[in-house]
Amino acid sequence: xxxxxxxxxxxxxxxxxxxxxxxxxxxxxxxxxxxxxxxxxxxxxxxxxxxxxxxxxxxxxxxxxxxxxxxxxxxxxxxxxxxxxxxxxxxxxxxxxxxxxxxxxxxxxxxxxxxxxxxxxxxxxxxxxxxxxxxxxxxxxxxxxxxxxxxxxxxxxxxxxxxxxxxxxxxxxxxxxxxxxxxxxxxxxxxxxxxxxxxxxxxxxxxxxxxxxxxxxxxxxxxxxxxxxxxxxxxxxxxxxxxxxxxxxxxxxxxxx
Amino acid sequence: xxxxxxxxxxxxxxxxxxxxxxxxxxxxxxxxxxxxxxxxxxxxxxxxxxxxxxxxxxxxxxxxxxxxxxxxxxxxxxxxxxxxxxxxxxxxxxxxxxxxxxxxxxxxxxxxxxxxxxxxxxxxxxxxxxxxxxxxxxxxxxxxxxxxx
Numbered sequence: 011x012x013x014x015x016x017x018x019x020x021x022x023x024x025x026x027x028x029x030x031x032x033x034x035x036x037x038x039x040x041x042x043x044x045x046x047x048x049x050x051x052x053x054x055x056x057x058x059x060x061x062x063x064x065x066x067x068x069x070x071x072x073x074x075x076x077x078x079x080x081x082x083x084x085x086x087x088x089x090x091x092x093x094x095x096x097x098x099x100x101x102x103x104x105x106x107x108x109x110x111x112x113x114x115x116x117x118x119x120x121x122x123x124x125x126x127x128x129x130x131x132x133x134x135x136x137x138x139x140x141x142x143x144x145x146x147x148x149x150x151x152x153x154x155x156x157x158x159x160x161x162x163x164x165x166x167x168x169x170x171x172x173x174x175x176x177x178x179x180x181x182x183x184x185x186x187x188x189x190x191x192x193x194x195x196x197x198x199x200x201x202x203x204x205x206x207x208x209x210x211x212x213x214x215x216x217x218x219x220x221x222x223x224x225x226x227x228x229x230x231x232x233x234x235x236x237x238x239x240x241x242x243x244x245x246x247x248x249x250x251x252x253x254x255x256x257x258x259x260x261x262x263x264x265x266x267x
Numbered sequence: 268x269x270x271x272x273x274x275x276x277x278x279x280x281x282x283x284x285x286x287x288x289x290x291x292x293x294x295x296x297x298x299x300x301x302x303x304x305x306x307x308x309x310x311x312x313x314x315x316x317x318x319x320x321x322x323x324x325x326x327x328x329x330x331x332x333x334x335x336x337x338x339x340x341x342x343x344x345x346x347x348x349x350x351x352x353x354x355x356x357x358x359x360x361x362x363x364x365x366x367x368x369x370x371x372x373x374x375x376x377x378x379x380x381x382x383x384x385x386x387x388x389x390x391x392x393x394x395x396x397x398x399x400x401x402x403x404x405x406x407x408x409x410x411x412x413x414x415x416x
Contacts, residue, residue, distance in 0.1 A: 147290070151286050154284070154285040154286040154341065154343060155286050157284075157285060157339070157341035157342060157343065157344075158284040158285070158286065158339060158341050158344070159338045159339040160339075161338075162284065162338065163284050163286060188289040188290060188291075188295065190286055190287045190288070190289060190295040190297050190298075191286040191287065191297070192297045192300065193297075193300070193302055194302070198295065198297045200289070200295060200296075205361075205406050208402060210295075210296065210398065210402060212297075212398070220398055222296070222398045222399045222402050224399075224402070234361065236361075236362065236363040236399055238397075238398055238399040
């Protein structure tokens with residue numbers, strides 16, 4: 011590798027961005043940056059300082075967001091996020107998309123293969139509680155989505171599945187959830203113990219989540235609190251924590267009717 | 268008649284794809300969410316419109332109505348049956364906004380949608396963002412039956 015490798019994502023140059031994203035040398039450079047640099051080295055719209063002989067420039071200009079390459083945008087956004095926050099997403103997205111010079115295999119060309127790959131990674135992820143059982147259920151849902159009328163049921167969304175995997179790896183204290191698909195193919199995980207204790211998270215393609223919490227009021231346990239809204243994969247458990255969801259959705263909590 | 272309220276002691280059924288049925292056989296709230304830009308209300312069928320009392324006849328007529336639609340029916344799909352009065356009361360009692368849902372007759376005609384579905388009805392009174400209402404509707408399901416005979 012040269013002393014200074016510059017990888018540049020320019021959304022107004024889609025073909026070049028695609029080429030760079032799947033170039034093995036760039037993959038190594040990215041991994042080097044992620045592994046060795048904990049600084050804010052990938053800044054939206056800014057250049058990074060040299061680190062381990064690597065200089066990466068990521069453009070995330072709001073004026074270019076209307077361009078059609080969702081994959082490239084997601085990779086760039088993930089790089090930014092992963093280096094700044096050292097998130098597990100790096101493992102799930104960057105490595106999966108760029109691994110060992112899969113230069114010609116853009117996931118968009120074969121979405122089902124990509125989904126199966128994601129399920130396999132969940133199955134083998136030692137950080138995920140009940141990984142094999144979850145993967146088995148996801149396989150079932152993938153098959154089930156094919157049974158349905160395509161106008162009514164979209165196949166599982168890769169981005170949603172990735173978000174779900176990240177969430178599971180970060181929250182090993184949760185017990186095995188009920189897992190279903192929304193009409194748009196997003197993964198929805200639910201933990202329920204009776205009508206008054208219910209926690210559901212829908213993992214959306216934009217890395218946000220929609221959640222619903224029914225929980226007993228902390229001061230008046232005979233009343234039920236209802237909270238719903240959007241949050242991020244990172245923050246949703248903070249919401250849930252306030253309502254002590256882990257006391258019944260955690261690994262120690264018993265499953266109810 | 269379009270717009271007629273479905274009586275509280277009557278029942279409605281909704282087609283539930285297998286991907287929205289949980290492993291314990293209960294139905295997820297995901298099956299009752301509205302799709303933004305696509306659904307103005309939740310599509311259901313009015314069972315007593317199909318047959319006054321007999322559940323098996325109601326279901327047979329419902330399966331036939333679905334076959335006329337030309338939609339693919341999954342092998343693991345179910346029809347979820349809800350009592351109208353119980354549904355409305357449950358959501359009103361449990362939702363933080365004391366929401367009043369309305370269930371009304373919404374017959375579909377071939378000239379409009381390409382098939383006739385005289386028992387078609389709708390649950391009105393919530394929006395696509397209101398997942399909590401959808402989850403409360405799921406709690407109101409009385410029973411489920413295979414969508415395929």
